[in-house]
Each structure stands twice: as structure tokens, then as C-alpha cells.
Amino acid sequence: MTDDTMGRFGLSRRTLLRGGLGGAAALALGAPAVRAAPREVKISMQRSSVLFTVLKVKGTLAERLAPLGFTPTWHLFTSVIEPMNAGAVDIHADVADAVPIFTQSAKAPLTFYARERGAPSAEAIIVPADSPIRTVADLRGRTVGVSRGSGSHYVLAAALKRSGLTLADIKPAYLQAPEGAVAFDQGALDAWSIWDPFLAFAEAKRPVRVIADGNGLTSYHRYYVVNDGFVAAHPEVVATVYRALVEAGAWMKANPEEAVALLAPIWGDLPPAVVAAANSRRSYAVEPVERSQLGEQQAIADVFYEAKLIPRRIDATDVKIFQPPTGRG
Structure with a gap:
């Protein structure tokens, strides 16, 4: 539609863009389309x-x-x-x-x-390398850090059960992983049940020993x-x-x-x-x-x-x- 044609019908570009043809006319005349925000x-x-x-x-x-x-x-x-x-x-x-x-x-x-x-090896129960704790059975009466409700919580519970113990036989310290990392590094925990990448962090900071991991307990x-x-x-x-x-x-x-x-x-x-x-x-x-x-x-x-x-x-x-x-x- 040329300007002359629009003039014969009494229309202008401004009228088209303001009127009922707005959306279609805007596209036809090259005006930017309005898009909804994502x-x-x-x-x-x-x-x-x-x-x-x-x-x-x-x-x-x-x-x-x-x-x-x-x-x-x-x-x-x-x-x-x-x-x-x-x-x-x-x-x-x-x-x-x-x-x-x-x-x-x-x-x-x-x-x-x-x-x-x-x-299964991406979560484990660890102790300092110089700890006298050698097996899960040795955790009786010990303070063990774990994040409540995590996969490592299950590894801890299942490992204890396999050794004839329960969570009542240890002193669980329920800590989120970053808090557990600090507590373990400072020696406030006897053991820590944790997953990667925090497991790798702990192994890098000090020598540790794995006394159980997910193998045989969970995939x-x-x-x-x-x-x-x-x-x-x-x-x-x-x-x-x-x-x-x-x-x-x-x-x-x-x-x-x-x-x-x-x-x-x-x-x-x-x-x-x-x-x-x-x-x-x-x-x-x-x-x-x-x-x-x-x-x-x-x-x-x-x-x-x-x-x-x-x-x-x-x-x-x-x-x-x-x-x-x-x-x-």
C-alpha cells in the first residue's frame, strides 16, 4: 500500500499504527514486533x-x-x-x-x-590418617559429622547396621557439608560421612583414611x-x-x-x-x-x-x- 493509496482511503501510517490494524500493520510497515519477556x-x-x-x-x-x-x-x-x-x-x-x-x-x-x-565411591566415611579408628565398629561412642537427610546419612546408617551398630551407638553431629568441612579440619569430629566434591576437598587438605564408602551399601x-x-x-x-x-x-x-x-x-x-x-x-x-x-x-x-x-x-x-x-x- 503506497502513501497515495492510503491517502485515497483517508488513512495515514499514524492512523494505521493507532487503529485496529496495529499489530499486522506494524509488521507490514517494518515496525519492531513487541515480544513478551521470557x-x-x-x-x-x-x-x-x-x-x-x-x-x-x-x-x-x-x-x-x-x-x-x-x-x-x-x-x-x-x-x-x-x-x-x-x-x-x-x-x-x-x-x-x-x-x-x-x-x-x-x-x-x-x-x-x-x-x-x-x-558408590563418591561418598565415604573418613577419619584422619593418624586416627586409632580403623573400622566402622570403632565408631562406637565417637562423634561423627553428617548432613541430615543426605546420601552420606544413609551410608553412615547402613555401614553402622552392617557392623551391628545403630546411630544411637555414636554421637551424630548434624552439620551441612561446609560446616562439616571446617569441623573435620579443626579436629572437632572423630569421623565424617561426606560426598564429593567435599570428599576430595578433605583428602586434599590433610591425610585421611576411608573406613567405608558406598560400595556394598549403595550405588x-x-x-x-x-x-x-x-x-x-x-x-x-x-x-x-x-x-x-x-x-x-x-x-x-x-x-x-x-x-x-x-x-x-x-x-x-x-x-x-x-x-x-x-x-x-x-x-x-x-x-x-x-x-x-x-x-x-x-x-x-x-x-x-x-x-x-x-x-x-x-x-x-x-x-x-x-x-x-x-x-x-
């Missing part, structure tokens, strides 16, 4: 959320979510059970296998959408969960996050030196060998969750119930599961 996807993290850290630092997830009209925001927690129970974020930090037992017991509205394949799968309402409303976002996690895990294993260089400054400029040690104990292999593979979760739930850490028996396989599409969307 919606935030609130994602929680902890220090051990390595794959989310990679996606954040490299900007991969922001790039993948932009075409869907979403942008990630990142929220660091030292204790992740509270925000999971409260639904404070949309997509939650990857957590050790024991954590969903507590959230399931609390009836938190969470759906499993991925898991990281097992890495130490890490689970990825999302709020029920969010995955129901935005399955394409969760599927995109899943695919990005798979690729980040593959990148970690294919590029170990680059992975160390990326993580070292974030973890406090640790020596590369320390970061490499932590990475070597994790599988970083992300896969869908299959209900038939949740039998070990039931074993964890049973131990926690017997130790009076959860108030009731639960069916650990009775959880909501989102199966992400296998192809790229």
Missing part, C-alpha cells in the same frame, strides 16, 4: 550439582530455553530438602538417592525426570526432580533440560582437562588433581528413571524407617516419573 525457570543447585554448574557457566541452558520463551535463574542452597518440600523453585538440584526418601515421606509434590548412574545414584505442576504445564522445558544434562555429562567425560579448568575456580581454585579426583568418581551418565530400577530406593527407605529418621514406612517406588522424549525437540 519467563523464569527457577533452578536450585548445590556444590555437587556439577552438570547444572556446567550448563550455567557455559550458558548452554539459557541458549536452549530461549526459543521456548524461558530463561533459567540459579539458586544455590546448602540444604536442598527444604526448598524441595516447599516447592520454592521449579527444577531442583540433583540429589543423592537418600534425599527423595525424605521428600517422599513429607509428601512433597515432586516428579523424577532423570538420574545420574551410580558412583549412589543421583536423582533429578521437578515440581509436579511445572512439568505438567511445561513438559517441553523439562525435556530440554534433560537433553542438556545428558550432553553436559558426555562433555565432562570426553573433556576431562577442560572440565577441571571450568570447575576449579568455582570450587575455590583447588589444585587440578583434586578436581580430577572428584570427577573421576562420578559417572555423569544421565539417563531416564525406570520404576523397575527403584528397588535400592526401597532399601534406603527401610533403613531410614528403622533408624526413626522418617515417621512412616513408604513405598519408595510409588513416585511420579516423567519420561523425556528420546529425540531432540
Whole structure:
């Protein structure tokens, strides 16, 4: 439509842009389109959320979510059970296998959408190398640091049970991982049940001895969960996050030196060998969750119930599961 044509119909560019043809006319005349601001996807993290850290630092997830009209925001927690129970974020930090037992017991509205394949040596009970404590049985009456509700909490409970002891036979010191690191380093703990990367931190700071790890007790799968309402409303976002996690895990294993260089400054400029040690104990292999593979979760739930850490028996396989599409969307 030329200016002359618009003049014959009594129209001007200003009239078109102000009138009912506004949107279409603006596009036709080259005016910029108005786009809605992207919606935030609130994602929680902890220090051990390595794959989310990679996606954040490299900007991969922001790039993948932009075409869907979403942008990630990142929220660091030292204790992740509270925000999971409260639904404070949309997509939650990857957590050790024991954590969903507590959230399931609390009836938190969470759906499993991925898991990281097992890495049992990535959590362990350690003592100073010069300690007289040689076995788990030697922990009787000792002060043992552990993060309540963590995967290492289960390792401690299960290791004690295997040795004929219970949590009542020791003095548990319930500390979040950063606090436990300080207490162990200062000699305030006789032993510490902890996971990577904090395990690698401790090994780097002073000589330690592992008296038990996850081997023979737990596979130490890490689970990825999302709020029920969010995955129901935005399955394409969760599927995109899943695919990005798979690729980040593959990148970690294919590029170990680059992975160390990326993580070292974030973890406090640790020596590369320390970061490499932590990475070597994790599988970083992300896969869908299959209900038939949740039998070990039931074993964890049973131990926690017997130790009076959860108030009731639960069916650990009775959880909501989102199966992400296998192809790229």
C-alpha cells in the first residue's frame, strides 16, 4: 500500500499504527514486533550439582530455553530438602538417592525426570590418617559429622547396621557439608560421612583414611526432580533440560582437562588433581528413571524407617516419573 493509496482511503501510517490494524500493520510497515519477556525457570543447585554448574557457566541452558520463551535463574542452597518440600523453585538440584526418601515421606509434590548412574565411591566415611579408628565398629561412642537427610546419612546408617551398630551407638553431629568441612579440619569430629566434591576437598587438605564408602551399601545414584505442576504445564522445558544434562555429562567425560579448568575456580581454585579426583568418581551418565530400577530406593527407605529418621514406612517406588522424549525437540 503506497502513501497515495492510503491517502485515497483517508488513512495515514499514524492512523494505521493507532487503529485496529496495529499489530499486522506494524509488521507490514517494518515496525519492531513487541515480544513478551521470557519467563523464569527457577533452578536450585548445590556444590555437587556439577552438570547444572556446567550448563550455567557455559550458558548452554539459557541458549536452549530461549526459543521456548524461558530463561533459567540459579539458586544455590546448602540444604536442598527444604526448598524441595516447599516447592520454592521449579527444577531442583540433583540429589543423592537418600534425599527423595525424605521428600517422599513429607509428601512433597515432586516428579523424577532423570538420574545420574551410580558412583558408590563418591561418598565415604573418613577419619584422619593418624586416627586409632580403623573400622566402622570403632565408631562406637565417637562423634561423627553428617548432613541430615543426605546420601552420606544413609551410608553412615547402613555401614553402622552392617557392623551391628545403630546411630544411637555414636554421637551424630548434624552439620551441612561446609560446616562439616571446617569441623573435620579443626579436629572437632572423630569421623565424617561426606560426598564429593567435599570428599576430595578433605583428602586434599590433610591425610585421611576411608573406613567405608558406598560400595556394598549403595550405588549412589543421583536423582533429578521437578515440581509436579511445572512439568505438567511445561513438559517441553523439562525435556530440554534433560537433553542438556545428558550432553553436559558426555562433555565432562570426553573433556576431562577442560572440565577441571571450568570447575576449579568455582570450587575455590583447588589444585587440578583434586578436581580430577572428584570427577573421576562420578559417572555423569544421565539417563531416564525406570520404576523397575527403584528397588535400592526401597532399601534406603527401610533403613531410614528403622533408624526413626522418617515417621512412616513408604513405598519408595510409588513416585511420579516423567519420561523425556528420546529425540531432540
